[in-house]
Amino acid sequence: MKVDDIRRSYTKDKLDLDKLNEDPISQFEGWLKDAIAAELPDPTAMCVASVDEHGQPSQRLVLLKDVSTEGFTFYTNLGSRKASELSANPKVCLHFPWHPLERQVIVYGTAERVPSSQVMKYFLSRPKESQLAAWASEQSRPVSTRQALMQKFAEIKHKFEHGEVPLPSFWGGFLVKPHKIEFWQGGEHRLHDRFMYNKQSDNSWNIDRLCP
Secondary structure (H helix, E strand, O other): OOHHHOOOOOOOOOOOHHHOOOOHHHHHHHHHHHHHHOOOOOOOEEEEEEEOOOOOEEEEEEEOOEEEOOEEEEEEEOOOHHHHHHHHOOEEEEEEEEHHHOEEEEEEEEEEEOOHHHHHHHHHHOOHHHHHHHHHOOOOOOOOOHHHHHHHHHHHHHHOOOOOOOOOOOEEEEEEEEEEEEEEEOOHHHOOEEEEEEEOOOOOEEEEEEOO
């Protein structure tokens, strides 16, 4: 397999400064709507990058569950690797890879825990099977076999067979507050359009065009 021969041209769109919203969250929401309207698989999927105490980065895909003027929210097991790393080092990077639209968004920011009331509200909105899975999975911990995992799921399902599934104490969420957001639109001849929003001390945003 000659992977170095795999390439394509990017010709779907262009991005100019006068087309950008002065607020990056509004710009993001517009692009997210485009991704949803295009029926992309998992349009809210984002890569979350964190760093451990040894400086080793790690990444994983999670689903964005809220975007607001405050930032970007996702939920996770608080015993997971990402939660442990973000608790020790809140610097985080998010990446939205909307390849079919030849677009990417990269968010640089800091992560902080969301209030338990917000976690509870979202947890209760999940399908019951997802709630049960949250209880059954010790996320990022070794498990002997898939059969063992499914056995634990069956036990949890039986335990909470009647009534609401309670919120696990080890389950929570993070709000990523951005200080830089990059919007990338693929261009011909690898001359892509890239714009970086940088948050200023007065909470306004400065926009720079970057070389591809």
